[in-house]
Amino acid sequence: MIxxxxxxxxxxxxxxxxxxxxxxxxxxxxVFMAGNIITIGVGVTILATVxxxxxxxxxxxxxxxxxxxxxxxxxxxxxxxxxxxxxVGVVSLYSLAWKEDNLNTSVFYALIFGLQMGMNGAFVAGDxxxxxxxxxxxxxxxxxxxxxxxxKVQLKGTLKYVTMxxxxxxxxxxxxxVLYGEVGTLNMADLAYRVREMGxxxxxFAPSALILMGFAVKSAIFPFYFWLPDSYHTPPLPxxxxxxxxxxxxxxxxxxxxxxxxxxEGDVFYNQLFLFVASATMISGVLMATSQFEVRxxxxxxxxxQIGYMILGLGLFTKLALTGAxxxxxxxxxxxxxxxxxxxxxxxxxxxxxxxxxxxxxxxSPFVAILFFISAMALVGIPPLSGFFGKFMLIKAGIxxxxxxxxxxxxxVSFLTLFSMIKIWNEAYxxxxxxxxxxxxxxxxxxxxxxxxxxxxxxxVTLGLTVGSKFIIDVCSTAADQLxxxxxxxxxxxxx
Amino acid sequence: xxxxxxxVIGVLYTVGVFFLLRxxxxxIILGVLFLGNATNLLIFVASGVTPDAQPSFLSxxxxxxxxxxxxxxxxxxxLTAIVISFGVxxxxxxxxxxxxxxxxxxxxxxxx
Numbered sequence: 001m002i003x004x005x006x007x008x009x010x011x012x013x014x015x016x017x018x019x020x021x022x023x024x025x026x027x028x029x030x031v032f033m034a035g036n037i038i039t040i041g042v043g044v045t046i047l048a049t050v051x052x053x054x055x056x057x058x059x060x061x062x063x064x065x066x067x068x069x070x071x072x073x074x075x076x077x078x079x080x081x082x083x084x085x086x087x088v089g090v091v092s093l094y095s096l097a098w099k100e101d102n103l104n105t106s107v108f109y110a111l112i113f114g115l116q117m118g119m120n121g122a123f124v125a126g127d128x129x130x131x132x133x134x135x136x137x138x139x140x141x142x143x144x145x146x147x148x149x150x151x152k153v154q155l156k157g158t159l160k161y162v163t164m165x166x167x168x169x170x171x172x173x174x175x176x177x178v179l180y181g182e183v184g185t186l187n188m189a190d191l192a193y194r195v196r197e198m199g200x201x202x203x204x205f206a207p208s209a210l211i212l213m214g215f216a217v218k219s220a221i222f223p224f225y226f227w228l229p230d231s232y233h234t235p236p237l238p239x240x241x242x243x244x245x246x247x248x249x250x251x252x253x254x255x256x257x258x259x260x261x262x263x264x265e266g267d268v269f270y271n272q273l274f275l276f277v278a279s280a281t282m283i284s285g286v287l288m289a290t291s292q293f294e295v296r297x298x299x300x301x302x303x304x305x306q307i308g309y310m311i312l313g314l315g316l317f318t319k320l321a322l323t324g325a326x327x328x329x330x331x332x333x334x335x336x337x338x339x340x341x342x343x344x345x346x347x348x349x350x351x352x353x354x355x356x357x358x359x360x361x362x363x364x365s366p367f368v369a370i371l372f373f374i375s376a377m378a379l380v381g382i383p384p385l386s387g388f389f390g391k392f393m394l395i396k397a398g399i400x401x402x403x404x405x406x407x408x409x410x411x412x413v414s415f416l417t418l419f420s421m422i423k424i425w426n427e428a429y430x431x432x433x434x435x436x437x438x439x440x441x442x443x444x445x446x447x448x449x450x451x452x453x454x455x456x457x458x459x460x461v462t463l464g465l466t467v468g469s470k471f472i473i474d475v476c477s478t479a480a481d482q483l484x485x486x487x488x489x490x491x492x493x494x495x496x
Numbered sequence: 497x498x499x500x501x502x503x504v505i506g507v508l509y510t511v512g513v514f515f516l517l518r519x520x521x522x523x524i525i526l527g528v529l530f531l532g533n534a535t536n537l538l539i540f541v542a543s544g545v546t547p548d549a550q551p552s553f554l555s556x557x558x559x560x561x562x563x564x565x566x567x568x569x570x571x572x573x574x575l576t577a578i579v580i581s582f583g584v585x586x587x588x589x590x591x592x593x594x595x596x597x598x599x600x601x602x603x604x605x606x607x608x
Binding site: 129133136140143144147150151152155156158159162163166167170173174176177178180181182 | 588
């Protein structure tokens with residue numbers, strides 16, 4: 001029954017925060033943080049249960065699979081539940097101290113819980129239509145969050161985001177419709193079973209291609225990523241940080257879940273497609289990032305680029321590659337969120353997100369500079385920081401599978417990422433403030449300590465990924481084993 | 497029946513895409529509405545149109561009737577999809593109205 005908790009608890013807290021609309025600000029904040037802590041607790045509990053007792057399956061209303069609504073949590077779901085609730089928790093702490101954009105209202109708190117409910121639902125959904133519904137729950141909350149502030153810029157960004165995501169949802173539903181017509185089931189375990197009986201994943205080529213389109217837009221992979229850098233830099237910074245860390249990962253998670261389940265031994269069409277898409281995503285994302293000077297836009301293009309590494313793991317589809325991909329998702333989610341949070345701290349100091357107009361942070365606050373340096377190097381993958389382990393496993397798996405072109409592009413992209421991070425370092429931290437800014441009566445701002453503490457928590461998690469890397473890699477490889485063991489998944493869910 | 501409905505779906509998709517690619521804001525809502533309805537019809541047609549079948553829960557007791565039952569699943573899916581697209585369109589209307597109010601623009605190309 002614990003699989004229902006990650007959905008029900010955020011729902012309860014939505015109701016609670018909205019009903020506290022008239023209560024004092026302090027009460028609202030306490031409920032907000034309590035909700036986040038409980039959700040993290042639920043995520044950790046599910047992960048621990050899955051690790052000790054194996055997959056958890058629950059049927060809503062006691063309708064046996066494949067007829068009812070099935071909720072499934074395996075190690076990968078457990079990891080994602082823990083990871084996203086942790087990220088949301090830290091960003092929530094950060095948003096309480098942001099003090100701009102009117103973020104501290106009960107509606108904002110309710111929306112964050114709504115987002116969390118949608119994501120958690122997507123992680124435990126056992127059938128495709130249920131997955132679609134959770135996607136929509138997540139999207140509707142994110143639609144409102146991304147338009148927060150309702151300035152001209154936000155509304156422009158929101159329009160692009162909303163339209164693209166709606167169209168992708170229609171692709172997804174159309175895929176579900178055709179799939180139901182062809183196979184007669186939407187339960188993912190039952191689907192995996194029947195596709196293997198058919199003998200080839202290409203028997204459901206039309207629906208799976210439509211569903212891939214839906215996932216591709218949501219996870220921003222080549223060539224469907226143009227909406228992301230256009231809309232992720234417009235909302236208030238805590239919202240950008242939240243979206244960059246978590247939302248695209250839900251798309252990647254669903255893609256890995258769906259395509260690993262319908263994979264049939266010997267079919268290489270989708271693997272080759274994913275490899276090509278992965279390289280194209282990595283290279284085009286990072287190349288466009290190099291020309292950016294708005295720090296949030298620059299980081300947004302890097303999200304696109306790094307989604308490519310995760311898809312690379314799916315394309316290679318060996319145990320090592322999937323372990324690397326899962327580890328990379330963990331490291332990336334933490335580090336990317338933190339880079340956004342730090343750019344917000346930089347903004348509090350200098351009052352701008354434009355790299356050309358900022359500078360001098362290393363003298364102003366060496367501590368923040370260290371936090372940035374660790375996060376940036378972890379993103380690039382300098383050993384022994386978290387990005388290194390993920391990339392190392394992915395590249396080793398690529399060499400073992402003899403996909404040398406994709407390995408080469410993964411390595412080249414690492415160098416370009418380093419270039420971008422050094423650019424932020426030089427422009428915002430190392431160089432002195434430009435003369436033109438100083439002449440205009442520049443004054444240093446001061447971020448509150450709570451902002452810096454939130455960032456410190458994420459840096460500690462990043463360092464924890466290094467210190468505890470053996471344990472984390474073991475957990476990731478269990479997740480990879482379960483992803484590859486399709487028979488086990490089918491047996492556990494369908495009991496046959 | 498399937499043929500006619502398939503053609504209708506095709507036309508709805510065409511019109512929806514055409515509207516989405518226009519520059520006027522109001523056409524975006526129309527486009528989304530058309531695409532949504534086309535998708536709902538697609539769920540209906542893709543799972544098989546059975547004009548002679550009976551509603552599944554009315555006559556499940558008798559053996560003869562149960563062999564000729566309509567599949568309730570696609571209808572449940574369509575119902576959910578309709579509700580979701582209703583909510584989304586309501587949000588989109590508000591969003592576009594607010595955008596129009598703040599920017600004073602009706603042309604999407606001016607909103608770069």
